[in-house]
Amino acid sequence: MTLVVATVSGHKGGTGKTVVASLLSYHLSTRIGEKVLVIDLGEAGSSTTLLLEEDPGPPYISDFFLGRATWSDVIVVSNLSDNLMIVPCSGEVGPVDPTSLEYLIDRTSKHFEYIILDLPAYPGSLYDPVVGLAEVIITVFNPDFLSFQAVSTWLKRRDFFRRKLILPLLNKYFLFMGDWKDLARDEFGTVFTMPFDAALQFSFARNIGEAYKNASNRVKKDLEVLTYRLQKPLLKVTG
Incomplete structure (x- = not known):
């Protein structure tokens, strides 16, 4: 059974959700x-850059939405792993059609264990049908009130999330930031963490494979914890 996962941050950009999605995939x-498909819906095509050695050229996800390419045309195998594929973005997604995206997911689901939707930060309800x-x-x-409030408000204003498994993830976290972890637990009931790792920010890694290799053991351990939780999606109590 394919598990569809979306990474979101409410209206706040710069939280590192694309790096999280790329590391996880x-x-x-x-x-x-596992066989994984990443669908890059970001405004800058950052997942595409991290997961592929170079821009694959068209067709992109925008071409699929505009009817210029079929679902099979837009799937590219990553050079990092034969198990990792991506629907690339040129940085100009254009109009996102949830019905077309649902069709793409339905047609590809039998080939993948995980489909990961990397979404941009967005105001209002623009991408809600996609997240759904x-x-x-x-x-x-992140451990700052703007991004914390963005996620908290995003969740409170949406009823559909009650039918989903929500995994709050505190990114760029240090162990001495225990107050932030406690605050997140009080607000969300549970929280996963991912440390701020200099290797992922400043190493000039050409792709997520190099970044993963240079990442700390703490990053890899936190990924293992998050992966373990994803492998048990029917559990009602997170943690």
Whole structure:
């Protein structure tokens, strides 16, 4: 059974949700051996850059939405792993058609264990129908009140999330930031963490494979914890 996962951050950008989505997809495909499809819906095509050595050229996800390419035309195998594939973005997604995206997910689901939707930060309800296609929603926020409030408000204003598995993830976290972890637990009931790792920010890694190799053991351990939770999506109590 395919598990569809969306990474979101409410209206706050810069939380690192694309790095989280790319790390998670790399970990699942190379360390666990699962077949993973990443659909890059970001405004800058950052997942495409991290998961592929170079821009594959058209067709992109925008071409699929505009009817210029079929669903099979837009799937590219990553050079990082035969188990990792991506629907690339040129940085100009254009209008996102949830019905077309649902069709793409339906047609590809039998080939993948995980489909990961990497969404941009968005105001209002623009991408809500897209998020609604996922069974699991990873809400990524940082230890600052703006991004924390963005996720908290995003969740409170949406009823559909009650039918989903929500995994709040405190990104760029240090161990001495225990107050932030406690605050997140009080607000969301549970929280996963991912440390701020200099190797992922400043190493000039060409792709997420190099970044993963240079990442600390703490990053890899936190990915293992998050992966373990994803492998048990029917559990009602997170943690």
